[in-house]
Amino acid sequence: MFVTITADGAGGADNTGTPCSVTGTGGAGARVVTTLPQTAAPTTFTINVGGTGGKGCNGTGTPGAGGFNGGAPGGSFPASGFRFEGPGGGGASSISTGGSLLVVAGGGGAAGGTGAGSKGGNGGNGGTTPDATGGTAGSATGSGASPGQGGGGGSTSTSTGGAGGAAGTVPFCAVTNGGPGSGFSGATVGTGGTGGNFDGGCAATAIAGGGGGGGGYFAGGGGGSGAVNNMGTAAGGGGGGGGSSFATTPSTGTHYAPSTIGTANNNGQVTISYGPPGPSLTIGKSHSGSLVRGQSGSYTLTVGNDGIDATDGTVVTVTDTLPAGLTATSLSGTGWTCTLATLTCTRSDVLASGGSYPALTLTVNVACTASGQVTNAASATGGGDTATHTATDPTTITGACPPTLAISKTHSGSFARGQSGSYTLTVGNDGTGATDGTVVTVTDTLPAGLTATSLSGTGWTCTLATLTCTRSDVLASGGSYPALTLTVNVACTASGQVTNAASATGGGDTATHTATDPTTITGACPPTLAISKTHSGAFGQGKRGTYSITVTNSGTGPTDGTTVTLTETLPKGLTPVSLSGTGWACSRSTVTCTRSDVLPSGSSYPPITLKVDVSCKAPSTVTNTATVTGGGDTTTHTATDPTKIKRHQHDEHCDHHDHW
Incomplete structure (x- = not known):
């Protein structure tokens, strides 16, 4: 049997739901997913689930408590009734055995305290690289106000805890920096740095403490306290840094990501699942942004192996199921054999444990009738894995189908020098959607030797001097506006071959469309x-x-x-x-x-x-x-x-x- 551990660190606290009207945001914990190899002997796991920190702005002078398992308290205030206390950092979720840590999902740092309306900084997030991010500085108002700086994030890659955030710099204010985060010791995670305090002096009624750092393999530093003298209005505390994450070296298929469980003000979670030896396919499906009606979009499908063993060389099959409104135009990926008609791709090469096949790219056209929200689904089977694994990708569809203007320009026969001739200009819509009611402009450019004498068409507003015509009525897809007629006089000096050009723009179509009409000029100008x-x-x-x-x-x-x-x-x-x-x-x-x-x-x-x-x-x-x-x-x-x-x-x- 193999063991898959999913650990979510807790989120850092902020002042949401307290009497403080503004607040920074507590950092999110990290999610760590890892698979441990099979062991012959029974194994006992010790699990500590990270808890979120306590809220500040409580009016007691006592800071928000640090979350369970390494979260640090926020900064304190020396008197009650002012609500400037900092929130506490989120704890890490950890799994250990035999006195050693196997997995640590870092907790989020707390937001800085709120200073008389000035928002505290945001807490840093738990480690997803697996290093964590630092908190941000609070805000301050007035020339005599200085916010607390954010604490640094813990770093697994450099084995350092996050530095404490600096306190605001205002003379004669007794404020403190945030404390530094500590590192792990045996099976105990590192503890975040305490948020900076205000201990007296200056404008005591406008200063907020810093947020506590998040627990982690290496914990985050606390945010510094704000500082305000009698020239300033308010200063917020800095946010605490997040704690870093860790997965033991022999583990396979380890992934780090932001936690969807341990967001701000929420506890963490640990899930342990067991499976037999062998491969275990995974499939991921993603796209970027939203798709637009009448245009194309693409999805990326990735197949991995989170199992203990490699695939066995039998066929791995990926099948995509498109929702109504999407039509596939291409499906390919390096090493894959794909059939567009059935939206299936196969391959038989062995995929090692923890590895991934080259990604597949599925390109689709979005129908004008596609609904605003669709879900694309895909599945992966085979390779020695008896289960069918699925992935879904909810997709937002926006916009209306765009118009595509087209312009044609024709004449009959040849023109004769000294006489008149006429051209017919027609504007159509070859796009998948109607024009949007903005102005459509047709512009004609006559060659040397031709002089316009009239330009008109039903529903058009034309200016002969500039050879332009406009209209704004909506033109449906596949339709055409009434034709324009351009009458010209042909000079006696006109060359034997001239080309008349015209363009059409507008109506929601961002392109300029052109048409040319080569015209043969014959004869000599007649005497009278x-x-x-x-x-x-x-x-x-x-x-x-x-x-x-x-x-x-x-x-x-x-x-x-x-x-x-x-x-x-x-x-x-x-x-x-x-x-x-x-x-x-x-x-x-x-x-x-x-x-x-x-x-x-x-x-x-x-x-x-x-x-x-x-x-x-x-x-x-x-x-x-x-x-x-x-x-x-x-x-x-x-x-x-x-x-x-x-x-x-x-x-x-x-x-x-x-x-x-």
Whole structure:
């Protein structure tokens, strides 16, 4: 048979539940778990279970008593009725045989005394490394107040008791340091140092004693007393240090941890269990923090052997049972053979007593519907151990499933220089949760050569100057907002390939999502011919008149070098005499002029001059019409010129030719 001992040291006392309104916290005892080897002869164990210390703030002047088995009393006060006494430290829990200690679980140090509203320091915890931690200093108020310092923790690794905490430093105050902790002697554990006292002088009504040290293999030191002169308000005592822990060298599978039994103001506990020779598997399962809906998380599973003997080389199987809301995505560990579908892992190599296999890592996805608290369970069997060992890991699930915005940007065909085009922008939610009602912002970045003329979409608020659109309504998972339409003008200088880019942010999604839309630009900017026709003053019957005709390119591109044709349509009563213009090829018989040279955008050809004879019978008003076509402009453009005709006054020419 083998023996497994679980020892919990007692917690240090504090002033919880006393009339003192504020208090530090007593330190927790340590937990020591160890397995002793099989012995042939009967063995008698002597067990001492640590007790918590007495509370301070009792108004008697007498400190809180030290807990059973090494806990030390707190600091005293020379008068009753003031409630400045320090609490007592927690005792160690110890197991011995034959006059020697086998196991010691260190007790927690007491909190410091409360000084007129100033909190005492916290007690140190019993040893978990197996060295213990020291207490902390109390608090103080006012320039003439100085708190007591915390006592040191006992140390098994250096074989030293904890040093006493220093008293507050205020002149003329009779205060004492905490006492040092002592070490074990035979089967007797070390005793904690007494908390520092106040013995007179100064502002006696505002000073608190120190907390007692915790018992242990090497005990913790007591906390120092506070000190206050007539300039200060209050000073708390320092907390006592915790006692260190111990497990005899021949023991196996020893573990040190904070006690879940011997917390502040609670006694310790000792449990002894017996088992047959052979391996005894253990399984631990843990995770860090809380898991978040819609995200992934991981668990760590560790299999150990707390038995007397090694495993026997038969298969060790670990099985995980996930709760609803969690889905496994991977399961692996060095040396393990794992099957994700069944969440099982196996191995057959021998595991020595006290050893552990390499850890397994289980990665899970958390569903959006997962409840706020779930429990993951795992079991370990085999290796010669006939029992099934289990571990559970309660897990807090927080948050809502996050949205994931997506943006797309499209257009149809290619864009032509000098013309307009449009893009369509669509924002969707590809995430597992809805957007959270905060602003979603879409920003477009146009390349050189494109100029925005409009930007809009149902439900969107858009600013053309910055090319941004916003909205705040919630978008469900898998949904899309109404599309945005961006209309642009294409410059004549735009390159043949441009890329328009857009981004979407917000709505609870912390990432910036982008989309690009490569766009082919074709063609040249088209010309747009314009024609104007003018004359000066009124024409006279029987006289000669002159028109001036000008062709201009008011389009965004030059003419293309094809023929530009100007055609005159004279009204009845007007007869062409001559038709000419620099660079033009004109025909009087057809009253047309042509040319093929390129006319840039915004420029004009040299004017054409048309001279006409006015009939003696011409009406009082005639309208001359001219048209222009060609040069790459597919439209026929027209100009008219209404002209007044003055009647002749016995003009000799008209008198002889007064007929058509």
